[in-house]
Amino acid sequence: MYQQNSFNGADLPAKTLCLTFDDGPGIHTLAIARFLFENHIRATFFVVGKYAFHQPEILKELKEMGHLIGNHTYDHPDLPYYVSVNGDVINQVLRTDAIIKPFVDSGQIYFRAPYGKWSAEVAQELNRSMLTANHIGPIHWEIAGVDCYYWQNNWAVEDAAARYLSDIELNNQRGIVVFHDEIADMDVVKPHNKTLDLLKILIPQLLEQGYQFVRLDEIIPIKTASAEKPKFTLRIGKEKCVSLKNDTDLNCEGKPENPQNLLCLEELGFGKIAIKAANNLYLSSAEIEIKANRAVIGETETFDLIPVDKNKIMLRCYDGNYVGIEKGKLTKKAPHMRQAAIFSYANHNHMITDDIAWEQRLLLLKKQLLFVRSKLQQKI
Template sequence: MNTSTLYYSKALNGSDLPAKTLCLTFDDGPGQHTLSIARFLFEHHIRATFFVVGKYAFHHPEILAELKAMNHIIGNHTYDHPDMPVYLSVDGDVIDQVLRTDVLIKPYAGQEVYFRPPYGKWSKEVAEELNKSMLTANHIGPIHWEVAGIDCYYWYNNWPVADAAKRYLDDIEQNGHGIVVMHDDVSDMDVVKAKNQTLQLLQLLIPQLLEFGYQFVGLDEIPSIKEASAQKDQFTLRDRKGKFLCLNNQNQLIANGKPDNLQNILQFQDLGYGKIAIKASNQLYWSTAGEAGFLSAKSTEIAAEETFDLITVNKNKLMLRATNGNYLTIEKNGIVSSSAQYMRQAAVFRYVNHNSFVESKLTLQQRFKLLKKKLLFIKSKLQQKL
């Protein structure tokens, strides 16, 4: 498994948990049953993860706040709950599905965001698409499971809660450990919402599991997920000419790096409100505190000079603006500085997820569009000089 990717081509799960160790997760909320489930678990000292759907989270920030107060984990389950591979195949914006929910859950989810795709549906193509965006660099996923979330089908068919509890117990005993999925709400079957009896299911199931010697852990305690968390956010940036940003001997930032050079590798920290800090390969933060606004990596802490506005151009292209209001640009000698007063002078950087980004050749139509944009840009600059 390539541990430098943000989204893995294969799902993460709880297969490396010790015997009789479970991690409870809940999908499709928040809804009318979410808090009663969360409180029951809290009373039993069980820390669960709630993968929330953005269109519901938008209306219930108070539920997210209570989940956080009870020390439960809040994860991202997209905004509209689409089948991600199918959605991408019809030109759906999978990055937007993730980021729209991020905006809603970030105040409650912490620095790292765990991601589970609806229905567990996933593909290499979805992973590659999501890995193109710097804005998803603090995500860990896709999170899969060992014990499937069959509870909603019991509620849909009006089958007894006791039967659902027995089915879960049998599946858990068969697996012996792992991640368990249940539903605190149901995103795509409105007729089931009022029938939800997951709380009653837990009230039957948890005492039996405790009696059988099972213990419960949080999602962030699973070894493979902890490993993914530690490695998730490595990336590189390169300029229009294809040169990677790296450090020179004076720890100044320059556009002169070559592919597969460890000096190119960067990490970033999301500071909220569209602001980020970037850590260079020497494990020090980029800073504009140097001479003439030249960027260097010499700071161990994040202050104003180490803070940048992230401006997304498209999926994998971006601009950066320093707190002095100037944009980052590349001088003729290749040194990166914060001297561009206007956006038209700013450098456009290409985000490359380390070891996971796959170059794709442009079609003739795409090349024509790029040429047209360049001609319009040149025309606008000529008009400014007149």
């Protein structure tokens, strides 16, 4: 699920950093990953799908070294603007998912927005799809990743390292740090990327000062979100949804706002899912009528998830029959797709709209100020 407010590392203990790398994979990615590995640091690489597509061998090696691979969209668009011109943001993340999933163990996909640009509208749009329900994001940062601008302006590596050190100090010696192992959108700067040399100066100094490094999934709010299974309702029309009735029966008469009607999604890979109802039992097609009556997932508890539109889906049972609706009940009496029920998927978040917290506004402001400061210094 996508949050309106970004995840960050503000609550990390003192002298604790989480290193992240954006825009790869590229020619420097593996050298950076190996240098970190040799220093027992496990980082997260937010990759751009159009680069990752041609270089799966890099993703494989990143994973083998214990680094995480996250989603940074396919084409690296400015998402708030992209949404405003009807760009298909769901497609941007799903195309990258398809490339990185073989190299992601947890089932959760960590997401970072290009340039850190985010809006409530982007979150809402991405949350429309059941296929992005296992996403955790957006992941923001505290220590600004402007290494690419240093290289654009021919900064010396030593000066860039000093700036990162001072930014870390300014941020109370903790947080998520952004670097760029590759540079999207600025092809002319790519050959000047010196982030590996920067790390070779920075990391020994940080280690000497007693800094610890954690992987992204060790940050408590991110770890907590990762452990939660996505919750949703399956709507029929605008007012009704699939609902638990009696102990294990399901009907289509429920009210979406009733927490008892929340379902829990488990992705099984290969386009298959299992669905757990509020009684903690899985939906099963073992009988003609679909019921929530199984404690474990076997073949009758797996369903093919077939997307129809951004937020609409069909479900197909293990035996090839589709889930249909007959007399207000879910059944598998639908051998042909044209007989299948089309459900509207509604992420639990659709019912919760958080205001942006003041702390979050301050963090964003601070990041913008750091960015402006670095741009001003470039001009001196």
